[in-house]
Structures are given as structure tokens and as C-alpha cells.
Amino acid sequence: MRWVAVRMLVGDTAKYLGLVFGISFATLLMAQQISIFVGIMARTASQVSDIRDASLWVMDSKTRFIDEAPGLADNDLHRVRGVPGVEWAVQLYKGQVTARLADGEYRALILFGLDDGTLVGGPQEMIVGELSDLRQPDAVIVDKAGYEYMWPGAPYEIGREFELNDRRARLVGICKASAPFTTLPVMYTRISTVRGFVPQQRQVMNYILAEPLEGEDPEEVCRRIDEATGLMALTQRQFFWKTIRYFLSTTGIPVNFGITIALGFIVGAAITGQTFYLFTLENLKQFGALKAMGVTNLRILGMVLLQAMIVGALGYGIGIGLTAAFFESTKNITHLAGLYLNPYAALGVGVAVLMIISLSALTASIKVLVLEPAVVFRG
Amino acid sequence: MVATNIPVPAVRCQRVTKEFASGDTKTQALRGIDMEILPGEVTLLAGPSGCGKTTLISVIAGLLKPTQGVVEVMGRKLNELPGGSLVRFRAQHVGFVFQQYNLLPALTAAENTAVPLLIAGRPRRAAIAEARQQLVKLGLEGRTEFRPNQLSGGQQQRVAIARALIHHPSILVCDEPTAALDAHSGQQVMQLLTRVAAEADRAVIIVTHDHRVFQFGQRIIHLADGQIERDERTPGPPPSGPGMA
Numbered sequence: 001m002r003w004v005a006v007r008m009l010v011g012d013t014a015k016y017l018g019l020v021f022g023i024s025f026a027t028l029l030m031a032q033q034i035s036i037f038v039g040i041m042a043r044t045a046s047q048v049s050d051i052r053d054a055s056l057w058v059m060d061s062k063t064r065f066i067d068e069a070p071g072l073a074d075n076d077l078h079r080v081r082g083v084p085g086v087e088w089a090v091q092l093y094k095g096q097v098t099a100r101l102a103d104g105e106y107r108a109l110i111l112f113g114l115d116d117g118t119l120v121g122g123p124q125e126m127i128v129g130e131l132s133d134l135r136q137p138d139a140v141i142v143d144k145a146g147y148e149y150m151w152p153g154a155p156y157e158i159g160r161e162f163e164l165n166d167r168r169a170r171l172v173g174i175c176k177a178s179a180p181f182t183t184l185p186v187m188y189t190r191i192s193t194v195r196g197f198v199p200q201q202r203q204v205m206n207y208i209l210a211e212p213l214e215g216e217d218p219e220e221v222c223r224r225i226d227e228a229t230g231l232m233a234l235t236q237r238q239f240f241w242k243t244i245r246y247f248l249s250t251t252g253i254p255v256n257f258g259i260t261i262a263l264g265f266i267v268g269a270a271i272t273g274q275t276f277y278l279f280t281l282e283n284l285k286q287f288g289a290l291k292a293m294g295v296t297n298l299r300i301l302g303m304v305l306l307q308a309m310i311v312g313a314l315g316y317g318i319g320i321g322l323t324a325a326f327f328e329s330t331k332n333i334t335h336l337a338g339l340y341l342n343p344y345a346a347l348g349v350g351v352a353v354l355m356i357i358s359l360s361a362l363t364a365s366i367k368v369l370v371l372e373p374a375v376v377f378r379g
Numbered sequence: 380m381v382a383t384n385i386p387v388p389a390v391r392c393q394r395v396t397k398e399f400a401s402g403d404t405k406t407q408a409l410r411g412i413d414m415e416i417l418p419g420e421v422t423l424l425a426g427p428s429g430c431g432k433t434t435l436i437s438v439i440a441g442l443l444k445p446t447q448g449v450v451e452v453m454g455r456k457l458n459e460l461p462g463g464s465l466v467r468f469r470a471q472h473v474g475f476v477f478q479q480y481n482l483l484p485a486l487t488a489a490e491n492t493a494v495p496l497l498i499a500g501r502p503r504r505a506a507i508a509e510a511r512q513q514l515v516k517l518g519l520e521g522r523t524e525f526r527p528n529q530l531s532g533g534q535q536q537r538v539a540i541a542r543a544l545i546h547h548p549s550i551l552v553c554d555e556p557t558a559a560l561d562a563h564s565g566q567q568v569m570q571l572l573t574r575v576a577a578e579a580d581r582a583v584i585i586v587t588h589d590h591r592v593f594q595f596g597q598r599i600i601h602l603a604d605g606q607i608e609r610d611e612r613t614p615g616p617p618p619s620g621p622g623m624a
Contacts, residue, residue, distance in 0.1 A: 003503055004483065004494065011485020289481035292442055294470020294498050296463065374442040376477055377433045377554045377586075 001295065005303035008283060009310060015279045016311070019272055023315020024322065026268020026356065027349055030261050031323040034345035037257040039338060045243040046178035046338075047094065047110070047186070048236060051121045054209035055218050057239045058089070058225055061232040065246035066094065066239070071203025072231070079229045080208050085221040089210035090115035093194045096184070099150070100163040107150050109142075109185040111164075113194030113204065120209055122188055128156050129173025134190055140169045143177035145334045146185020164197040179338045181247070265352055272311070273360040280304065280364035284371060291373040301365050308361035316353045320346055387454060388415040389550050389582035390439055395448035397434050397605075408434040409445070410605040416598075418549070421573050421583045423596035431605040432586045433554065439584060440552045441469050453549045470498050474543030476553040476572075480535045482527040488514055488538045489523040495546040513541045517571065533564030537571065544575055553585040557592055569595040 010016050042049070048057070048066055058080050063069045080089040093113030098106055114121050114134065122131045127144055134141060147156065160171040169189070177186045189197065194204055210233070212221040218235045225233035234242065248254050280287070287300060323341050330336040397409040408431045416422050424432045437443040438450055441457045450457045453472055460468055474495075482491045492510035497503065511523045517537050527535050536556060543551055553572065557565030569592050572583060585596065593599055593613070601609040 001497055004486070004490075004497060007485045007490070008483060011483075285479070285481055286483050289475070289477065290494070290498075291466075292440070292469065292475055293495055294466050294473075296466050372442070374433075374437040376475070376481055377437055377442070 001299055001303055002306055004290075005306045006310065008286070008303075009279075009307040012279065012282075015275055015282075018275045019279070019311040020315045020318065022268055022271030022275060023312055023353055023356070024318040025271070026264050027316050027319020027353055028322045028326075029264030029268070030352060031320055031341065031345050031349045032326055033257055033260045033264065034348065035323065035327065035342040036339055037253070037261075038342045038345060039340065040181065040253065041244050041247065043179055043338070044181040044247040045240040046180055047112075048240045048243060050124070050178050051209065051236070052124055053120050053122075054090070054211055055236055056086075056210040056212065056222060056225070056233055057236065058208035058210055058229070058231050058233045059206065061226075061230060063232060065243040067096070069094065069206040071201065071206050072208065073203060074205065076229060076231060077205065077208055080210055080225055080231070080233075083221070083225045083228045085212050085216040085224055087211045087213045089208050090118050090120045091191055091205040092121050092207040092209050093191050093198075093204050094207060095194075095198060097164050097198055099169070099187075101150060102160075102162060107185065109146060109150075109187050110180055110182075111194065111197060112186070112188045113191035114188060115209075116190045116192050119190070123175035123177055125176040127174045127176060129158050131173070131175075133172035134188065136170070136172055138168050138170045138193060138196075139172040139189065140164075140193075141173035141175050141188045142171060143175055143186040145177075145179060145183070145337060146187065147171075147174050148334050149183075149185050165199060167196045169197065179335075183335050265356070268353075269356045269359065272315075272356050273363060276308065276311070276357075276360040277364045277367075279307075280367060284367065285376065287368045288371050288373055288376045291368075291371065292376050297369050300368050304361050304365045304368065305358075308357040312353050312357035316350060319353075320349070387418075388451070389418045389420075389453060390414075390416040390584070391449075391451040392435075392439070393449040393451075395435075395438060395445045395450060397431075397438060397443065398446040408605055409438070411448070412605075412607060414600065414607060414610070416550075416582050416584060418582050419580045421585065421595065421597050423593060423599045424584060424586045424602060425588060425593070425599055426602035426608070427588065430602040432588075432602055434605075435602065436552050436554060436584055436586050439550070440473050440475065441465050470495065471546070472549045474546070474548035474551040476536070476539050476543045476551065476556045478555040478558045480527070480532075480539045480559075482535060482538060482542075484527050487524045487526055488519060488530065488534075488541075491527070491538055492541045492545055494542060499546060510541070510545060513545050514538065517541050517575075531564070532560050533567055536560060536564070536568050540568070540571060540575070548581065550582045550584065553583065555586055555589070557587065557589055562591065565589070565592065 059069045077089060077091055080086060095111055096108060097111045098108050100106055112121060119131055119134060123141060133139055156174055158171050158173060162169055180186060191204060212218050222233035222235060225231060327340050392412045392414050395409055395412040399406045399408055412435060424435060426432055438445050457465060489507050489510045492513055493506035496506035496509060514523045517540060519534060519537055522530060522534060556568055560568060573595050596613055599611050599613060600607055
């Protein structure tokens with residue numbers, strides 16, 4: 001009878017396609033929006049996760065997220081270095097400046113100032129130039145997306161000059177970096193150079209990057225740093241999530257995306273539920289005839305569930321395929337780069353689709369299950 | 380002692396009543412029906428609308444449980460069969476022909492005919508092959524791969540008859556089988572029904588209020604207000620005309 005169920009389903013082409021479309025649309029909407037949401041949230045903390053050569057971040061105890069760290073005293077660096085369990089600690093600047101390009105255009109950008117001696121916190125992958133080129137006077141390295149934003153359409157060319165705070169900056173390299181939340185260029189220089197690139201301020205360093213001794217528990221070392229210095233020390237993972245939590249709780253992003261995702265679920269469930277219900281309703285006489293001829297309720301339920309599973313699997317496959325195609329086709333668009341079909345989103349949407357089709361099938365089945373087979377004798 | 384050869388009834392109803400309740404209102408659809416139907420007999424249940432014809436065949440076919448009384452089909456008391464056994468009993472022993480055919484629109488004539496065999500668990504290919512042969516017997520060669528919407532009303536009813544007979548049921552229950560057909564197609568369908576019933580020695584029960592088909596019954600039971608008003612024997616169905624095969 002499984003074969004009969006399949007033939008009944010595909011025999012009504014319009015409804016069959018309507019059901020598959022409903023599930024595909026819901027899948028596309030939910031998977032794409034969840035993936036973009038996850039991607040955007042990850043972007044808020046992308047500069048935290050991009051720094052892979054230090055495990056601990058030390059900052060002012062009032063810091064709420066990565067873009068809001070006040071300056072630290074030079075002495076704080078020595079105090080952190082003196083905490084038991086700390087192998088090394090270096091200074092880091094992270095702030096926002098405005099560049100004046102040669103053609104007079106202005107561009108806001110994110111500036112990282114790295115420890116002069118170690119260049120810890122620098123980009124992990126260079127496209128043009130070397131990280132050590134930062135040791136040249138006024139040298140800066142910019143990320144690929146930032147380069148394309150500052151000099152659109154221009155071939156990669158080092159040696160370009162522009163002004164930061166009326167001081168000459170010279171491009172010595174182009175690197176890969178994760179896209180930031182604000183899609184601004186990410187620029188790296190030495191912290192000693194930062195002092196000239198940013199408006200006069202007493203304290204430039206606003207983060208200390210540190211590494212615990214081998215065998216030490218990072219969270220325990222953080223606790224010791226907190227106690228010893230009054231600063232706040234977090235593991236990279238803790239700081240990553242602290243930043244994300246800040247954006248989740250203080251922006252409308254989760255609500256907006258949540259509404260869209262919920263709409264995807266509701267619209268998908270409504271289209272699928274209604275179409276499936278109508279499909280079953282129109283076949284009620286046929287189901288009644290089958291029941292009269294000796295098909296049990298359990299078998300009928302199996303038939304309806306099989307029909308739902310086929311529609312669900314096909315619709316989900318198409319929807320996920322379209323979502324993957326969307327991200328594949330946009331991966332080279334600068335401001336969309338780095339967004340991808342999140343596997344957990346795909347899994348979650350799969351569960352949602354399973355819920356939609358199960359609900360639709362069960363709702364539709366009730367009509368069939370309570371149907372008196374004698375109904376077939378009523379004209 | 381003289382041996383008597385009394386045939387075992389295909390259907391036996393004893394004081395069968397059926398009551399439908401809707402809120403406080405109760406409707407007595409059957410009021411103490413007593414009757415026996417023998418194998419090989421073509422019995423017509425006739426009467427005006429609302430007289431209980433459809434309720435009676437529903438009870439006989441095991442689709443409805445009587446409120447009181449005993450319904451015996453092929454020696455089995457349907458009242459005593461639990462739900463699952465009753466469904467299996469229907470699948471094995473009862474064939475249905477519906478007024479509106481109730482063919483599955485997505486399936487071909489052969490596939491529709493094969494449905495009772497599929498319900499019984501027969502492999503699909505074998506079931507459809509057998510269904511094709513059945514359709515050829517009923518004069519539908521060349522139409523086996525047509526879908527219901529590609530067939531005339533008479534042809535659809537013949538497919539429905541093929542479907543009802545393919546699993547060799549003991550009783551064939553037909554609900555107004557000619558109601559949706561023109562006079563000529565109706566005559567053909569009735570000739571076919573009486574012929575196949577005679578061949579198979581099974582009981583055929585036909586609900587009708589179409590006087591033109593009365594000539595095809597060997598027995599006509601007239602119902603009125605849920606009771607048997609008259610039970611009459613007829614000379615029997617006319618011989619099948621040429622081209623009916």
C-alpha cells in the first residue's frame with residue numbers, strides 16, 4: 001500500500017508541487033535567516049576569534065564587549081606578567097580611526113596596534129607581503145575586504161600611502177581576516193605607531209593578550225589575574241561569547257531575525273498544513289473506500305505519514321540546496337563573504353520541517369482515522 | 380431418513396436493528412430485519428430514500444455494527460468479531476461496488492483493480508498482472524492502462540466491478556451501481572453483475588431504486604421505514620446480450 005500512497009500523492013500534481021514548494025520555501029527562509037543571523041553574531045566577535053596566538057584577554061573590569069575597552073595603564077602589563085601561571089603577556093590596542101585617502105575620500109576603519117617585539121595578535125594569513133613588514137616605519141597591513149573597500153577595483157598593490165590622524169601610513173601587506181560586524185576595513189600596525197595614528201590620549205593600550213603556562217587551567221589563571229590586578233581576564237571563548245551576548249541583549253537583531261525565522265516556520269506550516277489537509281480531504285472518499293475494502297487505520301496512518309515524509313524530505317532537500325546555492329553564489333561578494341550555511345541551522349531546520357510535516361500529517365489523518373467506512377455508501 | 384440438501388445462507392440477519400443518535404434525537408434506521416440470502420442469488424434491496432437500504436448493506440458488509448440482533452456472513456457472526464478481525468474479514472470476503480465508483484484517480488484501471496490484492500499483501504507486479512486479466516474478462520482490454528478520467532462512466536463502473544471481484548469475495552455488495560450511468564450503460568453493468576455472480580456462485584446484494592434494473596434480480600426485498608415490506612421472487616435475470624463479454 002506504500003506504493004498506492006506514493007501514487008496518490010504524486011497523482012495530484014498541483015497539490016504535490018504546492019506541498020513541496022511550501023516546505024522548500026519554509027526551509028529556505030529558516031535556514032538562510034538562521035545562517036545569516038549566526039554569521040552576523042559571529043562577526044560581532046570575529047576579531048576575538050581571529051587572534052589565535054594568545055589564549056587570554058585582559059581588559060578593564062567594566063568592559064562589556066570588544067569595541068568598548070577603555071585604556072589600561074602601562075603598569076597593568078607588568079602586573080599581569082607577574083601573576084603566577086602567566087607565561088607571557090603583551091599589549092594590544094583596538095580602536096576605530098578614520099583614514100584620508102590620496103583622492104581625498106575618508107574611510108572609517110578598525111585599527112589593531114600589535115606589540116612591537118612579538119607582533120602577537122597579528123593576522124594569521126597574508127595574501128601580499130609579510131607580517132614582519134610591519135616593522136617598517138608607518139607600516140600598516142589591511143585585510144582583503146578592507147583593501148577592496150578602500151580602493152575598489154584596484155589591483156593589489158603595496159606601497160600605497162594615505163593619512164591617519166594627519167600622519168602618513170604606508171600599506172605593506174594585505175591579509176585575510178574575518179569580516180567584522182560593521183564591515184569596516186581591519187588594519188594592523190605596531191602599537192608604537194598607533195600613538196601617532198590616533199588622537200592624543202594618555203593610555204593607548206586597552207587590551208593585554210596573555211598565555212598561561214603549559215598545564216595551567218586558563219580559567220584558573222584568569223581568576224588569579226582578576227584577583228591580583230582588579231582587571232578582567234577572560235579566555236578567548238569567554239570573551240567571544242561575552243561580546244555576542246552583548247549584541248544579543250542590546251540590539252534588535254535577534255528579535256528581527258527571530259520574527260523572520262518564526263514567519264518562515266508559520267508560513268511553511270500554514271501552507272503545508274492547509275494543502276495537506278485539503279489533499280486528504282479531497283481524497284477522503286478514496287480513503288473511505290480503502291477502509292471499507294479492508295485497510296486498517298494503522299495502515300492509513302502509515303500511508304499519510306509516508307506521503308508527508310516524501311514531501312518533507314523533498315522540500316527540505318530543495319530548500320537546503322537553494323540555501324547552499326545562495327551562500328555559494330554570494331561568497332565572493334565582499335560584504336557577504338564569510339556567511340555560510342550553518343550545519344546546526346540545517347539540522348535545526350530539519351527538526352522544524354519534521355515538526356511541520358508531522359503536525360500536518362497528524363491533523364489531516366484525524367479526519368481519515370475517525371471516518372466511518374460506511375460513508376462510501378452515502379452519495 | 381431422507382437427506383435434505385439445504386444450502387448454507389451467505390447472509391443471515393436475525394432481528395437486526397440499527398439506531399443512530401444525534402444529540403437527543405434518535406433515528407431508528409432498521410427495525411428488526413430478519414432475512415437470509417443464499418449464495419448464487421442476486422438480491423435487490425429496493426425502497427424509497429431513507430428506508431434503510433444503505434444502512435442494511437453497511438451492516439451486512441461489516442461497515443456498521445447493528446444496535447441489536449445478529450448478522451452472520453458465511454457462517455461468521457460479525458457482531459462477535461473484534462475490530463481488526465472485522466477489517467480482515469471484509470478484505471477477504473466482501474467485494475464493494477460503489478455508486479460513484481470511488482476509483483483512485485492517480486491509478487490506472489489495472490492498478491485500481493489490483494488494490495484488494497495489494498491490501499492482501501500480494502506483490503505489486505503479480506497483482507497488477509492478475510488485474511489486467513480480470514479487466515480483459517470484463518471486456519476492458521485496451522483500457523487497462525487508462526486512468527479513471529480517461530474512461531466513460533460505464534467503463535469506470537466495470538473497473539469497479541473488476542476490483543470488487545478480483546479477490547474472489549463471498550458476497551458482493553453494490554450500492555446503486557447504475558445510478559450514475561445512462562440507461563444503456565446501466566443495462567450492461569447489470570448484465571455483467573448478474574453474469575459474474577452466477578459464474579462465481581457468490582451472493583450479490585444490490586441496493587437500487589431504479590425500476591429498470593428490477594428485471595436483473597432473482598429476488599427483490601422491498602424495504603420501508605426500516606422494515607422488510609415485501610420479499611418477492613422474480614423470474615430471474617434476462618440472458619446476457621451479445622457483445623457483453
